[in-house]
Amino acid sequence: MNAIITSFSNSLSKPWRWLTAAMLSRRVELRLAVRVTVATLLTYALSLLLHVPQVLWTVLTAVVMSQLSLGKSLKTTVDYFIGTLGGAVYSGLIAAFTPHDAELEFMTVLAVSIGPLAFLAAVKPQFSAAPFTAVMVLLAPTITHVPPLESAFFRVIEVALGGAVALFVSFFVLPSRAHHLGIEAAANMLRLMAGALRRLLAGCAEPLDVATVGKIQGDIGPAMSRLEIIADEARRERVAYFSSEPDLKPLLRLLLRVRHDLVIIGRAAVAPLPDGFRARLAPSIARIAESAARFLEESGDALLRRPAPSLVEFEAALNAYEAEIAALRQEGLTRSLPIEALERLFGLAFALEQLHQDLKELARWSADFAQAQARR
Structure with missing residues (x-):
């Protein structure tokens, strides 16, 4: 009898858990x-x-x-x-x-x-x-x-x-603030960028055509447009509430710069690296992709009251990549490259350095945001 009651209770609890989870997500x-x-x-x-x-x-x-x-x-x-x-x-x-x-x-x-x-x-x-x-x-x-x-x-x-x-x-009545919606949208944007960065930098080792690059970045544009609208709504709320909440416009501009970095990386990664360079650079590029993507994801979590991430792993991977590039140049291997391949190689290096600067700015903004939230 107890077994029947337990089985019946379990059969009812599963739909209830599903309904509760669905309500929380909506x-x-x-x-x-x-x-x-x-x-x-x-x-x-x-x-x-x-x-x-x-x-x-x-x-x-x-x-x-x-x-x-x-x-x-x-x-x-x-x-x-x-x-x-x-x-x-x-x-x-x-x-x-x-x-x-x-x-x-x-x-x-x-x-x-x-x-x-x-x-x-x-x-x-x-x-x-x-x-x-x-x-x-x-x-x-x-x-x-x-x-x-x-x-x-x-x-x-x-x-x-x-x-x-x-x-x-x-x-x-159950007020829903655009500021909170904007923070959630920004966290989602950072997760989208992390996924795009992983797939784009994988193109340095495997072929990526222009259509594939466009598809990888396809979700970022609409998400950015939605975030721009919410940021404007949040500005109106700050006036209505006389609120001291952090302005989302600086974060919006920063995310826009990171998006531009992804565009440049996509142009550089549209074709694989030359054979002699691929084996030596692929490990450090893979480390850069994973560490930068993880930093973006953890930065999104930090907006939702999680600990702020560190750039140490990404900077170590970037330093290893730059050291390998310097070694290749010292060995004279870059001299034999076609102009197009050489432009992609140094275009990728420029894009990664620009990404580094924007990620440092994101780390500073996240720290200031966390302090502002703590004061409130």
Whole structure:
């Protein structure tokens, strides 16, 4: 009997452990789901209490304004409100002072309202809500039977209410900070770079074509773009919170330099080293690849409150590589190399030295970041 109970308990514990692990891995998304739900319910209740004419648009605004992080919610709310205000004022004035009782007149007013606002939204993305608002202002009176200016006024009120509730919920209900998301994105970026570095430097011993090099570096570009967006959101949060958290912009610039190092390394490693050089340089290059990749991975861990890594192993491997290059030059072996092979060889040496300088800068930034976090 005990064996049956134990077996049944084990069969239930496995799905539970899987569910718990899945929830922990998606905790940011779960927080967003809770915030959207709370913002929806709270906005709906306030709309009924304040007798807002179009409860639908107030609730939809709150849903749209509830974003993954506070910084993104701030940006979305400000941009959406500016676009709504501009679209409402412009289209409301045109509709109020231009006759549009006939269908042709109404179509003319609609075109005059939407055209310039659509052009403005294309030039200034923060006005992307303006054309949508103009449609609402011009067509809503056909449903609610209110004057255009009154329709524009209520549209602004609806957006203001929905945005205010969304920001309130973002601040106080399971807040998710863009700074923390940025640190996680930077740690992920460092892990991607570590993997790319290992594979690129392996090309010094085995052939790598241009398509393969592009594929190796393919994930870094989108990850960098995402990190740039999050860093901008984190800057807005620092202003909103009057926070002393470290600015992510210096880290972003540093990671961009490391990415450029990988591009140069990829160009140098697109073809294997010459036969006579490969056997002598391959061991030190392999050590450089592994030690640098490990440093990048451990630097990512350090951003997440782990001990800061050391550059000693990488610097020892780099010194061994440079000593071997010097020995090859002293023996006169570089004189017989074709120009293209010689350019790749010294291009790789330059890229590794530049990587060394950037990794030292990353080590200094990590130490300063750890001290700032400890003070906070």
